[in-house]
Amino acid sequence: MRVDLPPSLKTLLQELERLPGIGPKSALRIAMFLLHQPKEAVDRLIAALQRVRDGLRLCRRCFNYAEGELCGVCQDDTRDPSIVCVVEDPLDIAVIENTGTFRGRYHVLHGVISPIEGIGPEDLRIRELLERLQAEPIREVILALSPTTEGEATTTYLARLLKPTGVKVTQLAMGLPIGSSLDYADPLTLMRALEGRREV
Numbered sequence: 001m002r003v004d005l006p007p008s009l010k011t012l013l014q015e016l017e018r019l020p021g022i023g024p025k026s027a028l029r030i031a032m033f034l035l036h037q038p039k040e041a042v043d044r045l046i047a048a049l050q051r052v053r054d055g056l057r058l059c060r061r062c063f064n065y066a067e068g069e070l071c072g073v074c075q076d077d078t079r080d081p082s083i084v085c086v087v088e089d090p091l092d093i094a095v096i097e098n099t100g101t102f103r104g105r106y107h108v109l110h111g112v113i114s115p116i117e118g119i120g121p122e123d124l125r126i127r128e129l130l131e132r133l134q135a136e137p138i139r140e141v142i143l144a145l146s147p148t149t150e151g152e153a154t155t156t157y158l159a160r161l162l163k164p165t166g167v168k169v170t171q172l173a174m175g176l177p178i179g180s181s182l183d184y185a186d187p188l189t190l191m192r193a194l195e196g197r198r199e200v
Contacts, residue, residue, distance in 0.1 A: 061132070063108040063125050064090050073097075073106055080104045085142040086129065086158065088112050088151065092144065104142070107132065112150040113157055121157060129158075133165050140168040147174055147192075 005013070009031060016027035034042055058064070059071035062084075066072070073079060073093070083104030087093055093106050109124040132138060141162055145151035155171060162169045175193025185193070 058108075062106045063110060063128070064093055064106060078103070082137050082139045083142065084129075084132070084136075084138050084140070085144050087144050088146060088154075096144065104140075107141075109145075109154070112145060112148070112154040114150045114153075124154075126158070126161070130161070130165075133162075133167060138167055140170060143169065143171045 012031050012034075013024070013027045016022055016030055017024060022030070034045075055067050056065050057067075059066040059074055060069050061074045062071060064071040064073060066074075080103050084107050085096065085102060085104055086107045086109060087096070088109055088111060090108055093108070096102050096106075107125065107129050109126065109129075111119050111124050113119060113121055113124070129141075133141075141158075143155045143158055145155050159169050159171075173192075173196035175189060175196050
């Protein structure tokens with residue numbers, strides 16, 4: 001226990017440690033960094049956090065983060081509205097967007113099915129996805145969920161739910177990462193790579 005630290009600093013450290021990937025040492029480094037910054041720099045950080053907290057909402061169409069009714073992707077008329085990529089979290093959108101290859105739109109579930117954590121299909125934005133299929137000219141849904149047990153269960157659930165609608169349902173190909181060696185691949189990754197093979 002940090003009995004030698006002032007109470008306000010202890011509180012800051014506790015709050016920083018609640019952030020993902022931040023342990024006690026990282027929290028202390030961040031706190032010390034902030035303490036050595038000019039007041040204006042810390043005030044800018046506080047103001048930015050407050051703007052995000054008070055100004056962000058969920059896009060009414062895809063449930064990505066937005067400052068208005070629609071997010072930037074949904075507002076972009078150059079995007080293909082007939083292809084929707086389903087992701088677990090808004091962070092996944094940023095990852096896909098960084099590739100610069102996907103020009104469709106998104107739908108954020110805000111989670112995956114996880115009975116252990118008490119998360120069922122009714123807790124996700126699945127109903128809204130089905131409503132979009134009826135209201136928008138969507139011809140393909142790409143399921144881009146992580147290959148975890150929960151992600152796979154959600155992918156299977158969505159595929160069964162969406163197939164009867166007549167929309168094309170696809171899933172991201174999974175396999176060996178670029179630059180890796182076959183002898184480091186686990187059997188499941190290798191199996192996925194074989195199943196997702198394409199003609200060259």
